[in-house]
Amino acid sequence: MDFDRDRLSTVQLVPPTPFSPDGQAILPEVLEDFLRTVHHKGIRVVLPGAGTGEFHSLTASEVVSCVQAARKAMGREGIVVAPIGLGLHHALETGKGAIEVGADALLVMPPVHPYLSDSGVRDYFDFLMKKLPKPFLVYKKGPFPSDDLLVELGASDQFIGVKYAVNDLDAFTRFAAKVGGQLGLYCGTAERYAPFFHLAGATGYTSGAGNLCPRLTLAMHQALVEGRYQEAMRLLALLRPIEDGRARSADSYNISLLKTGLSLLGRDFGPPRPPQRQVTEQEAWEIKRLLDPILVAEAALDH
Template sequence: MELDLELLSTVQLVPPSPFSQNGQELLPEVLEDFLREVHRHGIRVVLPGAGTGEFHSLSSTEVVSCVRATRNAIGREGIVVAPIGLGVSHALETGKGAIEVGADALLIMPPVHPYLSDEGVRDYFQYLMKRLPKPFLVYKKGPYPSDTLLEELGETDQFIGVKYAVNDLDAFTRFASRVEGRMGLYCGTAERFAPFFHLAGATGYTSGAGNLCPRLTLALHEALSEHRFQDAMRLLSILRPIEDARARSSDSYNISLLKAGLRLLGRDFGPPRPPQRQLTDEEVREIKKFLEPILEAEAALGR
């Protein structure tokens, strides 16, 4: 059940999930072909079907299909972290299927149930961990699970890390100092916040922008790891328009923008499924305009 945490200390790519034009059919072969390309550019950790992959719009079978396509694409060199969540039966079915097709670890997605408490979330986590024999990470995006519960869970070898997606740097700094060395800590809010989480103790971060510019975001992570913070902030300034645009209107452009950008690169991932935002023609033109210099910088790194 061991997984070398050093392997997770990098850019953790969250790819969109590709659909047919009516949004009904998942196209795992499109995902597999795309991930082969980004793997060649250096991406080594992938979270297929997670938040940016429209987890809440996918069936358990579809999540497993994304995991299988990812495993096929990146081979044994890379790390595949499969998302699980929603109801217990859905989480178990997804987790078992993901393990069967080669997931290295499981990521418990943020609970979306009403009336949450640490006591209930603890029961949920422990139930899943007891029945799914893989390392676990937790995606923290709200008050539950609390940092206190995460510390408690970190006492077990099976619980290996946190995707911390609450932008309270003071709370994260205090949490990181208390759990130092006991679990992996990763910024869950991508490039905009990655440098600041890194200073506070994170060693990697999840990325959606890496789908459009994998070389740039890998260079950003390398600069952070080598404490070249001026270079890191310069690279962030290049990437930042993607993240700023995705964050508009309560992050509702998160998935739609990436799918539009991939289409401009010749990678048609189809439309996002409702209730995700559909883009207007004017918005697509705007995206194309601000992406041009970013994609030029990405291509220059390739040369």
Template sequence: MNFDGILFFPVTPFDAQGRVDVDLLRTHIGDTLAHHPGGVFPACGTGEFHALSASEAATVVRAAVETVGGRVPVVAGTGGPLGHALEAARAAADAGADALLVLPPYLVGGTQDGLVAYVEQIAAASDLPVVVYHRATAQFTPATVRRLAENPRVVGVKDGVGDLATAQLIVRAVAETGRDDFAFFNGLLTAELTQGAYRGIGIPLYSSAAFAMVPEVANAFYRAYVDGDDVRRMLLLDRFYTPLVALRDETPGFGVSLVKAGVRLGGLPVGPVRAPLVDPTPEQTERLAAILDAGRALL
């Protein structure tokens, strides 16, 4: 599976009654597709997978697949409680997704053998390839990732831990298997801040939360990154991403909440986040608007 461009994680819109708003979701994805993401990841972290029922996740994925229409890969979220994960995996396959992103199991942490069993049971639930998300209750050792990479259905790792030494060893462990079809992603919050370092250890892909709310700014950074234009990349980091991260770090969960607020500021009424996340205050929303305007001004 090849990805050429920024990885786009859409938000999940909710209507006034708190239901998934499929029409707004289609608009959100369709409008952002015009900015040429390398892949679409519905019902994942930014899409509030943690707060969706299995049937809601299935609805989100089906709408995404239909809207994307095969233009780029669609990688659906699954994970959490194992039964929920299996149900979401099967539904994503039925909806026509191209792959699964396996989020960490719910609440408990297991041994490395237990984590392998968790991934392999999800992989066996459908015929879709899977990408494992290395973070939280699913932190894999390099040896475990090498073991998983022996399974051809496991096609990638997304790193959300931020330990560069371990990430480097994971890349090398997969290289020992001889696989050349394995994808590595930087999945840290606001990954643009760390992507220069990740590229240096052999992880060229990254997910961009900013792409969901200001795709033109995210693409400007991506072009500078790909072209090696470090002057422009640093300008965007200093004047846009650094203040965005400072605001994000004020409140737990703002890695999702700010993105949804940014989409609302862009004119799409995607509704609030679901509990336990909270939306930005009016004052924080004003500051977010100023940061987004500053980013656009740099273009």
């Protein structure tokens, strides 16, 4: 397929989805305005409505609306990767709608079905790739799809990359050696693990922290690309409190911390939808204290 995979070798931002105060409606215009801002600050790849965008709480039409808002915000120089997943009907409906509104590629989210096997997952991918004529990436967050199946799928020109979110660096290193540049490889567990995945063969990483401090995480990625590892680790140390905070209690602050942080920046993204965690007033104060020095460092790069 005619797609420049190298354009994905950067920070891939996963924005939260803004909701109305009661959480019932999404607000695409808020997302579009926000993404225009981060695009101005250097972000070039976005995954609207994906994991941090509460994919599993969104309808297919809501995901498509997020993709459309992102397309408007990013212009033609940005890359918009649309998430698809859940049942085949949901995945197909979302994928068709996302393509219609301008998605550049599709990301197959981790399967949540019980009784999984590589055989069944292969059928799932084959069906979607035949029906949806766009480049495909896969979000690996568990044993299925296996690394062997991903190598097999990589024989197709349509399958272009893997968002690898299993923090087993030895397994990832072996996988990177097997695909040998055949697939784009991206760290799916954000800044805390990005330097180590980079050394093992990843060329980019997904980010939630970049919603709050895009310049800091872009600077960290650039340092990795240029082999300035001491600087990359210095920047990671600045960013790490965000990721450590999001990871508390089995990653259950992943979305709510970012939405709280955005509200401190004057951007009201509304509450997370249940069953995502809500934050208490005390927790919001703790998040503000955690973010203050990071936002000062980000502001220094703005200038």
